Amino acid sequence: MAELTPSFAMSAHPDRARRLAEVATLLAHDENLPFDPVVPPIYQTSLFTFRSYRDMEETFSGRARRPVYSRGDNPTVMEFEKRIAQLEGAEASRAFSSGMGAISATVLALLRAGDRVLAVRHVYSDTFRLFQRLLPKFGIAVDYVDGTDAEAVIRGLSTARMLFLESPTSMVFDLQDLPKLAAAARAHGVVTVLDNSWATPVFQQPLLHGVDLVLHSASKYIGGHSDTVAGVVSGSAALIQQINQTTYSMFGAKLSPFEAWLLLRGLRTLTLRLPRHEASALVIADRLRQHPMVSRIHHPAFSNHPGRETLLGSTGLFSFEVDERVDVPRFIDALQLFRIGVSWGGHESLVVPAMASLHQTPDYNALARFSVSPRLIRLHVGLEDVESLWSDLERALTQETL
Numbered sequence: 451m452a453e454l455t456p457s458f459a460m461s462a463h464p465d466r467a468r469r470l471a472e473v474a475t476l477l478a479h480d481e482n483l484p485f486d487p488v489v490p491p492i493y494q495t496s497l498f499t500f501r502s503y504r505d506m507e508e509t510f511s512g513r514a515r516r517p518v519y520s521r522g523d524n525p526t527v528m529e530f531e532k533r534i535a536q537l538e539g540a541e542a543s544r545a546f547s548s549g550m551g552a553i554s555a556t557v558l559a560l561l562r563a564g565d566r567v568l569a570v571r572h573v574y575s576d577t578f579r580l581f582q583r584l585l586p587k588f589g590i591a592v593d594y595v596d597g598t599d600a601e602a603v604i605r606g607l608s609t610a611r612m613l614f615l616e617s618p619t620s621m622v623f624d625l626q627d628l629p630k631l632a633a634a635a636r637a638h639g640v641v642t643v644l645d646n647s648w649a650t651p652v653f654q655q656p657l658l659h660g661v662d663l664v665l666h667s668a669s670k671y672i673g674g675h676s677d678t679v680a681g682v683v684s685g686s687a688a689l690i691q692q693i694n695q696t697t698y699s700m701f702g703a704k705l706s707p708f709e710a711w712l713l714l715r716g717l718r719t720l721t722l723r724l725p726r727h728e729a730s731a732l733v734i735a736d737r738l739r740q741h742p743m744v745s746r747i748h749h750p751a752f753s754n755h756p757g758r759e760t761l762l763g764s765t766g767l768f769s770f771e772v773d774e775r776v777d778v779p780r781f782i783d784a785l786q787l788f789r790i791g792v793s794w795g796g797h798e799s800l801v802v803p804a805m806a807s808l809h810q811t812p813d814y815n816a817l818a819r820f821s822v823s824p825r826l827i828r829l830h831v832g833l834e835d836v837e838s839l840w841s842d843l844e845r846a847l848t849q850e851t852l
């Protein structure tokens with residue numbers, strides 16, 4: 451596969467400038483709030499009372515929608531949900547106390563015993579654990595497929611109830627052809643769910659390409675400051691209603707008003723942060739690609755896969771593989787600006803060696819034939835000065851070779 455240069459990367463997408471402009475303006479304003487504050491208030495209350503018997507009855511009968519109790523609706527959380535629905539082009543969104551809260555609630559609301567999920571290999575590690583450890587207890591089975599191979603995915607649809615995508619995937623950043631897979635799934639009556647945490651709704655709007663439900667770990671770029679754990683799911687009013695009436699209200703993984711407020715605050719700068727993460731990550735990925743000790747780069751901008759076409763940009767998270775001359779543990783310890791830690795999407799640069807993180811999921815490689823190289827290293831490129839980050843990496847690579 452021919453490699454593309456970063457100057458040929460997603461920044462050349464014809465829809466990109468319009469999208470960044472439209473989102474920047476949308477995120478600067480909140481409208482129709484009582485007293486017209488520029489920032490929505492934090493409704494730190496568990497309970498909303500009724501003025502009369504009739505008021506209560508109208509709400510409970512479904513004739514009026516208003517907050518009743520914060521395990522259901524809370525106005526600050528609703529502001530966040532409204533914002534995400536606008537960004538995704540969705541009829542409705544539902545926020546959760548974590549990305550996994552959103553993923554587990556979505557999967558369990560839509561599936562029943564006897565169903566099969568067709569999931570792409572390299573789904574996020576806890577999504578994989580949910581699929582391996584919890585779904586079998588409900589009589590739901592999961593099959594894994596190489597999502598880059600559209601024909602293989604389509605072949606797997608005949609036995610599936612749900613197609614679970616993540617484009618790009620975790621750790622190795624494999625892409626999927628969303629319009630093609632979503633259309634095939636629809637033809638088979640299979641509901642398509644996609645984890646869009648990497649691209650954010652700024653750089654990829656899966657619902658516009660036929661996906662039914664789009665999920666985010668809002669803990670990543672949406673929050674953007676490594677101070678909040680949250681999740682959100684968006685789609686048609688009917689599907690969100692199905693989640694609302696089952697797993698959302700009964701599992702109780704609701705988002706807190708303060709965290710919704712932090713997420714609304716994080717969103718304000720999303721269109722400023724993303725291009726900076728993107729540009730710095732492209733500089734570093736391109737230099738690593740040319741480094742003699744680096745054998746492989748996993749970054750969507752360096753891929754020719756048709757899954758690129760729905761991405762209007764790339765972000766700060768990618769991985770690379772070092773050759774056997776590099777002592778991985780010593781390389782990791784020699785880094786000073788990249789802190790060793792999971793998660794990503796905040797202001798800070800982070801590094802995760804696959805060699806250590808795969809201990810978390812010992813069944814990952816064997817069971818799902820995921821084949822993540824132990825020489826793979828994932829970077830999150832933060833908002834620091836890119837030349838300082840590069841010096842740190844280059845020094846550690848040169849110093850810690852065998």
Ligand SMILES: *Cc1c(COP(=O)(O)O)cnc(C)c1O
Pocket residue numbers: 548549550551574576616620645647648666667668669670679680681793
């Ligand atoms: C972090 C992450 C999640 C889980 O989100 P939490 O907010 O940590 O529960 C899901 N999917 C992807 C791709 C992630 O990176």
